[in-house]
Amino acid sequence: MKRRTFVGALGGGTALGLAGCLTRDGDDSDDGDGNGTDGDDGRLTVVTYESMIDGDDPAGPWLKEAFEEEHPDAELEWTQLPDQGITHYVERANAGRSIDADVYLGLNVDDLVTADDGLDGGDGDAGGAGGLFRELDRGAVERADRVRDELEMGDPHGRVLPYDTGxxxxxxxxxxxxxxxxxxxxxxxxxxxxxxxxxxxxxxxxxxxxxxxxxxxxxxxxxxxxxxxxxxxxxxxxxxxxxxxxxxxxxxxxxxxxxxxxxxxxxxxxxxxxxxxxxxxxxxxxxNPEGMAIFEDASNVDLAYDFFDFVLSSEAQAEIAQRNVQFPAVGEEHVDLDEEFDEHAHVPPEPVTLGYDDLRGNLEGWVDDWAREFVGR
Incomplete structure (x- = not known):
């Protein structure tokens, strides 16, 4: 289970999420299809939360080793998110500063709404140029159709692909x-x-x-x-x-x-x-589904798609679920979990969630109203 603490962009939104170390020199080029150009060094920089990469037998080290074994020319580099969360990235984007990461692993709909509400000039049309994340080409992820429909976050610009849920x-x-x-x-x-x-x-x-x-x-x-x-x-x-x-x-x-x-x-x-x-x-x-997204100016877009496809593989889904104690994003026919997980992990009869359209323009105000009364500021 994602045992994580957020400040600011909740993964749940506002300040709870993930953020990374950022400083890229130079401009990214485009391959003519809007997908960017893979970097020369075959390195994929993935920003994620601490418990994915540190602690008692987390999923991150296994993912790195298995992905690099499957892609011998690639190097997966983890970057731990700083406390400020998604707001850190928004502030960099608003300041015109580059982001030294390709993939954000652990994004949920609250984070996405926080980013879209916080970007300068945000008008509700956050996809494409000027957004923090790029619209995904799902055709580039062979296993994307394995993701359960109920985990989709309702993003009108299709920027996030779920990989687990709690x-x-x-x-x-x-x-x-x-x-x-x-x-x-x-x-x-x-x-x-x-x-x-x-x-x-x-x-x-x-x-x-x-x-x-x-x-x-x-x-x-x-x-x-x-x-x-x-x-x-x-x-x-x-x-x-x-x-x-x-x-x-x-x-x-x-x-x-x-x-x-x-x-x-x-x-x-x-x-x-x-x-x-x-x-x-x-x-x-x-x-509370968690997803993966590609930063707008990522330098290794094709490798990011390879990583997404790998994360949705049966073996990776089982490892993430059992090491992070979360539910897989794929249908049960695509993943085998041990008997103890099946026995002790419980799904509510009626899962509820607020999607992108519900949260857009409302999330920050709701949290602020609640905080003023119940925790003070």
């Missing part, structure tokens, strides 16, 4: 509280001082949970719902690690906003499974 849910201790059947139920006395949530400004699951409540209660009702949560003692912490590894695992509270693959992690670590029950209030969970 579902935000409630994880709870069944020895302390009953399973919450509805979101409304979380405001009832039975769950007083029980729930841990995350800051929607700085945490991917925190922002996803906020968007889930907006979907459920509407633009005019979500703040009132959060007031009721607050009155019932819900506690908002800065990020997922602080709320899960800290307060929840220290048994300070019996409920936490987390991921529906939590039991995969808990089983592997030998934890008491009664404290790692997965709840889908209203039979829902918030879907």
């Amino acid at each position: 579902y935000i849910c409630i994880v709870y201790d069944e020895t302390e509280v009953d399973e919450p059947e509805t979101l409304e139920g979380l405001t009832e006395p039975a769950y007083e001082d029980a729930l841990l949530a995350q800051n929607a400004q700085t945490s991917a699951p925190g922002q996803a949970f906020l968007l889930w409540t907006i979907d459920a209660f509407g633009e005019d009702g979500f703040l009132e719902y959060w007031r009721e949560l607050k009155d019932n003692g819900a506690r908002v912490l800065e990020d997922w690690s602080e709320s899960y590894y800290g307060a929840y695992m220290e048994e300070e509270r019996p409920m936490v906003v987390s991921y529906s693959t939590d039991q995969v992690y808990a089983s592997a670590e030998g934890y008491d499974m009664s404290r790692h029950r997965v709840a889908f209030p209203n039979d829902q969970g918030y879907a």
Whole structure:
């Protein structure tokens, strides 16, 4: 599961995402088809979040080794995203500065909206020249048709190709509280001082949970719902690690906003499974697909497409799912997962998500309105 903390461009949008070290000299040329020209050195620079490339057996090192074995003339170079997230790239683009990366791995729809809303002169037509990312030629990715339709992000310019997804849910201790059947139920006395949530400004699951409540209660009702949560003692912490590894695992509270693959992690670590029950209030969970995109002025576009196709291969999809504890983006007929993953990873009966059109022009305002009232600025 993507155990990551964001600041600013949530992967969930605004400042939570990923960002990289950037400084490219010279101009990129075009091959006549708008696809750019591959660099001379065969290097593909991929920006991604920390837990993809560092930590306990992450997917990134495996992806690098396997991709380079399949493409002997290529070198995959990881760049870790800085704290500022997608906003870092937007600021560089607005300043006319180059971006020293080809691919962004880990982009979600919130990040994309944050980029499009933040680019100077943004008018809703963010594709093509002047956008941060280029429109993809899906015909150049043989396995693109494996991606499940429900994971598509609704980008009108077709710039993102999903490679995995997670579902935000409630994880709870069944020895302390009953399973919450509805979101409304979380405001009832039975769950007083029980729930841990995350800051929607700085945490991917925190922002996803906020968007889930907006979907459920509407633009005019979500703040009132959060007031009721607050009155019932819900506690908002800065990020997922602080709320899960800290307060929840220290048994300070019996409920936490987390991921529906939590039991995969808990089983592997030998934890008491009664404290790692997965709840889908209203039979829902918030879907948060992650995708890959190519920067507008990437120097190795053809190699980027090769990488995308490789990431959607059956072997790579299984490794990403099991090492990152996320769900594959491809249909089940294209990937084999171990029995423990199949047993402990849960999909909500009704996945919900807000797409590009819902978020465009609204995301920043929603998060700001929520933050002013519930975390202060």
